Amino acid sequence: HRTSVCTICNKLFCVSCGTNDHTSHNRACREFENCCAILDANIPENLMPYFPTDIPWT
Incomplete structure (x- = not known):
């Protein structure tokens, strides 16, 4: 349902881990x-401290 029509505004639930101590976007x-x-383990570029680009000065 839409957030604007939610009747339980202060109750949290995470769909990913199934707990009710935080929201799904946490x-x-x-x-x-x-x-x-x-x-990150499967994509080596994610372990680099900087992002590779095609710009020579970077």
């Missing part, structure tokens, strides 16, 4: 952090 969610770690 970036500190354990499940979100685990998924990010898996992606």
Whole structure:
């Protein structure tokens, strides 16, 4: 349902990990952090301190 018509405004629930101590868009969610770690392990560019570009001075 739409947020504007929600009747339970102060109740939290995370769909990803199934807990009710934070919302689904919380970036500190354990499940979100685990998924990010898996992606980082499979994409070596994510481990670089800087982002590679085609601009010579960077």
